[in-house]
Amino acid sequence: MSKRDSVVLSSQEVEKQKDKILEIKHLLSDRKNKKAFIETYGCQQNVSDSEIIMGMLCEMGFKKTENKDEADIIIFNTCAVRENAELKVYGNLGALKHLKLKKPDLIIGVCGCMMQQEEVSKRIKSKYRHVDLVFGTHSLYSFPELLLRVIKSGSRVIDLLDTEGHIAEDFPVKRQEGPSAWVSVMYGCNNFCSYCIVPYVRGRERSRDKASIINEVKNLANEGYKEITLLGQNVNSYGKDLDEKIDFADLLNEVCKIDGIERIRFMTSHPKDISDKLIDTMAANKKICKQLHLPFQAGSNRILKLMNRVYTKEEYLEKIEKVKKKMPDITLTTDIIVGFPGETKEDFEHTIDVLEKVRYDTIFSFIYSKRGGTPAAVMEDPIPMEEKKENFDRLLDVQDKISYEKNKVLEGKVMKVLVEGMSKTDQSFMTGRTEGGKVVNFKCDKDMKGSFADVKITEAKTWSLMGEIIK
Ligand code: 5AD
Ligand code: SF4
Numbered sequence: 001m002s003k004r005d006s007v008v009l010s011s012q013e014v015e016k017q018k019d020k021i022l023e024i025k026h027l028l029s030d031r032k033n034k035k036a037f038i039e040t041y042g043c044q045q046n047v048s049d050s051e052i053i054m055g056m057l058c059e060m061g062f063k064k065t066e067n068k069d070e071a072d073i074i075i076f077n078t079c080a081v082r083e084n085a086e087l088k089v090y091g092n093l094g095a096l097k098h099l100k101l102k103k104p105d106l107i108i109g110v111c112g113c114m115m116q117q118e119e120v121s122k123r124i125k126s127k128y129r130h131v132d133l134v135f136g137t138h139s140l141y142s143f144p145e146l147l148l149r150v151i152k153s154g155s156r157v158i159d160l161l162d163t164e165g166h167i168a169e170d171f172p173v174k175r176q177e178g179p180s181a182w183v184s185v186m187y188g189c190n191n192f193c194s195y196c197i198v199p200y201v202r203g204r205e206r207s208r209d210k211a212s213i214i215n216e217v218k219n220l221a222n223e224g225y226k227e228i229t230l231l232g233q234n235v236n237s238y239g240k241d242l243d244e245k246i247d248f249a250d251l252l253n254e255v256c257k258i259d260g261i262e263r264i265r266f267m268t269s270h271p272k273d274i275s276d277k278l279i280d281t282m283a284a285n286k287k288i289c290k291q292l293h294l295p296f297q298a299g300s301n302r303i304l305k306l307m308n309r310v311y312t313k314e315e316y317l318e319k320i321e322k323v324k325k326k327m328p329d330i331t332l333t334t335d336i337i338v339g340f341p342g343e344t345k346e347d348f349e350h351t352i353d354v355l356e357k358v359r360y361d362t363i364f365s366f367i368y369s370k371r372g373g374t375p376a377a378v379m380e381d382p383i384p385m386e387e388k389k390e391n392f393d394r395l396l397d398v399q400d401k402i403s404y405e406k407n408k409v410l411e412g413k414v415m416k417v418l419v420e421g422m423s424k425t426d427q428s429f430m431t432g433r434t435e436g437g438k439v440v441n442f443k444c445d446k447d448m449k450g451s452f453a454d455v456k457i458t459e460a461k462t463w464s465l466m467g468e469i470i471k
Helices: 010-029 046-060 084-103 116-125 137-153 196-203 211-225 248-256 275-285 301-304 311-324 346-356 383-406
Strands: 036-040 073-078 106-112 133-135 157-159 180-184 227-229 263-267 291-293 331-336 363-365 414-422 429-431 439-443 453-462 465-469
Touching: 010 133, 010 137, 036 429, 046 073, 046 106, 046 137, 046 180, 073 084, 084 106, 106 137, 106 291, 106 414, 116 133, 133 137, 137 157, 137 196, 137 429, 180 211, 211 227, 227 248, 227 465, 248 275, 275 311, 311 346, 331 346, 331 383, 346 453, 363 383, 414 439, 414 465, 429 453, 439 453
Parallel strands: 036 073, 073 106, 106 133, 133 157, 180 227, 227 263, 291 331, 331 363, 439 465
Antiparallel strands: 414 429, 414 453, 429 439, 453 465
């Protein structure tokens, strides 16, 4: 058995699961108009996993619905990164009890990162008896087999693999509407940042084979997708576990060669791993969007050390300088944690300092949430929540100003926008994104969904831009 045999799901296993899909389709063939609803919590990796689950459900004969009340099957794909996401899941799951009483045939499933934690799955088992199916990230690909067991036996099925999940290729995927698609290039994380649950619930880093990724992107191009985002918890580790000598920059170059795909994005990069080669590859390749999401988490070197981030504030800023020098118009985004155990006012000032030096376009900021089983969970934390919240609010104030200023300079410029569809808030507007990933809303009397439009920016807002189409 080669090293890869234990990572990639065997074709026999894939075929077995596909047979289960057909068996379910057959079993449920007298139930016309079956509908499936998936609620996804957390990161893009979960969004991508949900697209695979929905793909399987569609092959079983279900139609996708956005309305829980009319669904015959409801799946919650959960996130364990912060406590508030978990609380939301418990709340929303509790609310399904009434629906199940009204519709006893309704199948309720819960999957994703939360389920990889033993105490969570135990709680679901004992307190949420209306849940029919529980499975973790590692058993994603056995979903057809598990669902078939639920349907045949009419009893609850709880499946929690604690061995690492396989990479499975060739399953159907039901993607979100629009011109952009997510493509996972690797799963898991080896970094063990001290606050983070991801390595425990998603396992070690596993890269997909280049050929499978290229094949998927070529198919997407043939289907008319224009933009892809390559996904992984730490994309810069791509290839380290493969027999083939390849790194993430090489992969990007290969993806750029595919005709039809005009924009390529990726996330997430770890500052310690972002190489000069990657920066040069980004700068040299027109198809690679000049947008970089580079989480710094905290500005204080003392806190960075406690977080096990393995870089200093100075090293981080140096990398950003390199990036800006090669790509002066780059859009920069980041993740920040406020209130890590013991983070003092003085520590926090360094976070503000990074914000002011880098001048990100957008930030994703979070108040630290204690995750059981991680090293940070047992660190002393004398800082009151009130102070953490004060710091958090200040962070947002500082950033809002920067975001607005960075958008303001775009007023009057003509930007190429990939149109995603109608604006959700005002149907007379279309919405799309710039190369940097900024949202642009603009009046347009024809449906330009899926095509590129030249849009003149007329007004900057803090989180988006208004524009008018250039005829
Ligand atoms: N508390 C708060 N934020 C967290 N993140 C990860 N773990 C935690 C936690 N325990 C944030 C980090 C990461 C993003 C995806 O979520 O900023 O980059
Ligand atoms: Fe979590 Fe750190 Fe891995 Fe990101 S790099 S998933 S923050 S452990």
